[in-house]
Each structure stands twice: as structure tokens, then as C-alpha cells.
Amino acid sequence: MVPPVGRTAVRRLPEKQVHDRAALDAVLDAGLVAHVAVHDDGGQPYVVPVGYARDGDSVLIHGSTASRLFRSLAEGAPTCLTVTLLDGLVLARSVFESSMHYRSAMVLGMATTLEGPDQVRGLERVSEHLMPGRWADARQPSRKELAATLVLSLPLVEWSVKVSDGPPDDATDDLALPVWAGILPLHERYGQPTPAPDLRDGLDVPEYVRGWTRR
Amino acid sequence: MVPPVGRTAVRRLPEKQVHDRAALDAVLDAGLVAHVAVHDDGGQPYVVPVGYARDGDSVLIHGSTASRLFRSLAEGAPTCLTVTLLDGLVLARSVFESSMHYRSAMVLGMATTLEGPDQVRGLERVSEHLMPGRWADARQPSRKELAATLVLSLPLVEWSVKVSDGPPDDATDDLALPVWAGILPLHERYGQPTPAPDLRDGLDVPEYVRGWTRR
Numbered sequence: 001m002v003p004p005v006g007r008t009a010v011r012r013l014p015e016k017q018v019h020d021r022a023a024l025d026a027v028l029d030a031g032l033v034a035h036v037a038v039h040d041d042g043g044q045p046y047v048v049p050v051g052y053a054r055d056g057d058s059v060l061i062h063g064s065t066a067s068r069l070f071r072s073l074a075e076g077a078p079t080c081l082t083v084t085l086l087d088g089l090v091l092a093r094s095v096f097e098s099s100m101h102y103r104s105a106m107v108l109g110m111a112t113t114l115e116g117p118d119q120v121r122g123l124e125r126v127s128e129h130l131m132p133g134r135w136a137d138a139r140q141p142s143r144k145e146l147a148a149t150l151v152l153s154l155p156l157v158e159w160s161v162k163v164s165d166g167p168p169d170d171a172t173d174d175l176a177l178p179v180w181a182g183i184l185p186l187h188e189r190y191g192q193p194t195p196a197p198d199l200r201d202g203l204d205v206p207e208y209v210r211g212w213t214r215r
Numbered sequence: 216m217v218p219p220v221g222r223t224a225v226r227r228l229p230e231k232q233v234h235d236r237a238a239l240d241a242v243l244d245a246g247l248v249a250h251v252a253v254h255d256d257g258g259q260p261y262v263v264p265v266g267y268a269r270d271g272d273s274v275l276i277h278g279s280t281a282s283r284l285f286r287s288l289a290e291g292a293p294t295c296l297t298v299t300l301l302d303g304l305v306l307a308r309s310v311f312e313s314s315m316h317y318r319s320a321m322v323l324g325m326a327t328t329l330e331g332p333d334q335v336r337g338l339e340r341v342s343e344h345l346m347p348g349r350w351a352d353a354r355q356p357s358r359k360e361l362a363a364t365l366v367l368s369l370p371l372v373e374w375s376v377k378v379s380d381g382p383p384d385d386a387t388d389d390l391a392l393p394v395w396a397g398i399l400p401l402h403e404r405y406g407q408p409t410p411a412p413d414l415r416d417g418l419d420v421p422e423y424v425r426g427w428t429r430r
């Protein structure tokens with residue numbers, strides 16, 4: 001249990017903050033895309049979606065050595081990585097109390113670059129998080145591809161997690177209103193795989209792909 | 216048609232950049248949650264998920280007057296608002312070319328605070344984007360609730376849109392590999408509405424809620 005401290009402490013709606021590390025891991029392990037920020041010399045922030053994976057006590061992201069975002073992160077720019085899972089709409093009797101069910105994890109810090117065997121292992125970890133079983137089946141990265149790729153590790157030291165769930169929280173005076181209230185859940189599902197137009201004959205969708213599910 | 220200029224020009228994978236305003240509107244109109252960044256005096260960025268709506272040539276967001284993010288934005292902090300729709304996984308023959316189908320819109324700028332009738336109209340716009348038909352049914356905000364709410368408008372002046380679609384883009388040498396390749400689409404769906412435990416008798420799920428769909 002690592003309670004968030006200082007600048008990651010949730011000041012708004014603190015009742016939604018969750019302090020245990022297992023909750024952080026659960027959110028990070030359930031998402032596919034993180035939103036990562038850096039700012040330029042003029043103080044303008046940029047928020048970019050990236051694939052990621054949790055790897056023990058770190059979050060790994062990978063990108064091109066030609067990416068400004070990744071170059072900036074590799075140089076030690078302070079960053080924030082946020083993963084949000086949207087779980088539903090909360091329909092309260094009042095517009096004011098209407099909101100969303102969500103789980104959101106925020107990680108602050110500075111990333112370091114993984115090199116050598118750690119770089120390859122990091123890529124495998126991200127690949128296996130997003131597409132479990134694929135690493136052993138697909139062609140693994142060449143030296144040239146590795147040289148064009150930055151794999152960055154952001155430690156899970158300064159973080160916070162917020163979870164919004166439960167029924168609508170209407171004011172007592174609103175409970176008598178003739179307005180339906182409740183939760184409309186939101187799910188993510190994989191559809192039917194579509195083969196590449198230039199797929200070789202005789203190749204079926206792999207069993208490991210058929211086993212992938214969302215929430 | 217407003218082509219993105221300067222700092223929103225996409226340098227990485229520029230072939231994925233889409234320059235027409237209709238594409239921007241389509242992404243913003245399809246999403247529910249944006250990731251919004253500000254940074255503190257020490258240069259630490261923060262990325263926070265927020266509900267939003269496009270309103271003509273602006274994006275509107277709303278939050279509490281007690282929120283550091285919203286107060287900072289209301290004071291004119293430069294921000295970046297990014298909306299990402301994840302549409303599927305791209306399974307290439309190589310790990311290197313494996314990626315995702317997505318649509319992502321980034322808006323840079325400074326927000327202004329909506330006041331008076333504009334504030335109420337802005338809240339209605341956000342509510343109707345997320346929950347169409349709800350504004351007329353639910354209890355609308357009181358003066359006290361309005362006083363606790365900031366509604367901010369970010370103009371669609373400096374923006375970029377990236378769209379990744381199409382089949383895997385494997386190197387010619389990889390096409391002969393015995394590896395299945397294709398697209399695994401990802402969909403978002405609403406589930407069955409769950410009534411609030413303290414719902415008054417005799418209220419059914421409204422027709423307008425039953426009509427809500429995702430992608």
C-alpha cells in the first residue's frame with residue numbers, strides 16, 4: 001500500500017480516491033491506451049495517446065525515435081500518464097449530479113530509456129499486454145527496427161487512482177421527482193477479425209486472438 | 216477547411232493526418248471523454264479526463280470551481296485537449312508494424328469562462344452531447360449549483376486530427392511469413408440500464424435513453 005502523496009493527492013471528490021496499489025494495477029492492466037503529456041519551452045502542453053503496459057512497478061511506453069514526445073520524455077521531461085476506463089453514465093434526477101462511472105489512474109514522474117535486452121523485453125511486455133500470445137507468433141523486431149524505437153519506463157512512485165461507481169447520489173429533495181434515475185453501463189467488445197487483403201492462403205485467425213476479450 | 220499550422224502539424228506518421236474540419240468535428244462529436252492537460256509552476260503536467268461537447272467552433276468542458284484544473288484553465292493557462300477513439304487492433308506480420316486503429320483530435324489554446332445565459336447554454340450543450348434528451352427531463356441547475364460550476368470554452372483554432380485505419384502495412388519481405396494478419400475491430404456498447412435502488416415506483420427507462428448508442 002503506497003498512499004499517494006503531495007501533488008497526486010485528490011482534492012476534488014476525494015471520496016473517489018482509492019489508495020491501494022492493487023487498484024492502481026487493476027486500472028493499468030485493464031486499459032489499452034494512455035494519454036501522456038509533455039510541454040514545450042513556451043509552456044504549451046501536448047497530450048498524446050500511446051499504447052502501454054504495466055511491468056511490475058513501472059509503466060512502459062514505446063514510440064519512434066523521430067517522435068518529439070518520445071525524444072522529450074527520453075531527455076527527462078516531467079510527464080503525466082493517465083489511463084481512463086469509462087464504465088457507464090450516471091443518470092441522476094438532477095443534471096448537476098449526473099456524471100460517469102469511470103476508473104482513472106494518473107502517474108507522475110520522469111521516464112528512463114530501456115536499452116539492450118531490457119528494450120526488447122519491454123517491447124515484448126507492451127506487445128503481450130495489448131495482444132497476448134502475439135510476440136511468439138509474429139516476426140520480432142530487427143536490429144534496425146529496435147534502433148528506430150524508444151522504450152521508456154515510468155516508475156510507479158507518484159500516482160493516484162480515482163474510481164467512480166455506485167448509484168446516483170441525488171439530493172434528498174430530488175428523490176421525489178418523477179425522473180428515472182440509474183446507471184447505463186458502457187462496455188468495450190472486440191468484433192469479428194478481418195483478414196488482411198494480402199493474407200496468404202491457408203491461415204486462420206489464431207486461437208490466442210479468438211480468446212481476447214474486453215470489458 | 217482550416218489546415219493545422221505550426222505546432223499542431225503532425226511530424227510523426229504525417230500520412231495519418233487529416234486536414235479537414237469535418238474530420239475534426241466527427242471525432243469530437245463521437246467521443247464522450249477528453250483528456251485535458253495543464254502544468255504547475257514547477258513544469259509538472261497533469262492530465263485529467265473530463266466530459267465535454269463540441270459547440271460549433273469551440274469545445275466546452277465543465278467542472279467544479281473547487282477544481283485546480285478548472286481554476287487554472289479559467290485563469291488562462293495554455294492547455295491541450297485530446298479526444299481519442301480506439302477503433303481496433305492492427306495485427307501485422309511483424310511486431311514492429313502492429314498498431315491500432317484510432318481517431319484522435321488534439322486542440323491547443325486557452326479557454327475562456329462562459330457566464331450568465333452562456334453558462335447555462337453551455338451546460339445544456341454538454342449534457343445533450345453526453346445524454347441527449349436528458350436536459351428537458353432532469354432537474355436543471357439551481358443558482359447555487361451554477362455558482363459552483365465553471366463552464367469553459369476552448370476555441371477550435373489550433374488543432375490536428377489523426378486517423379489510423381486500413382489494413383496492416385507489412386514490409387514486402389514479411390508478406391510470405393506464415394503469420395495471420397488483419398484487423399480486430401473494437402466497439403463500445405451500452406448495456407442494460409440499472410435503476411437506482413431508491414427509484415420511485417412507476418418510472419420506466421425513458422425512450423430517449425433507450426435510443427442511445429455507441430460505436
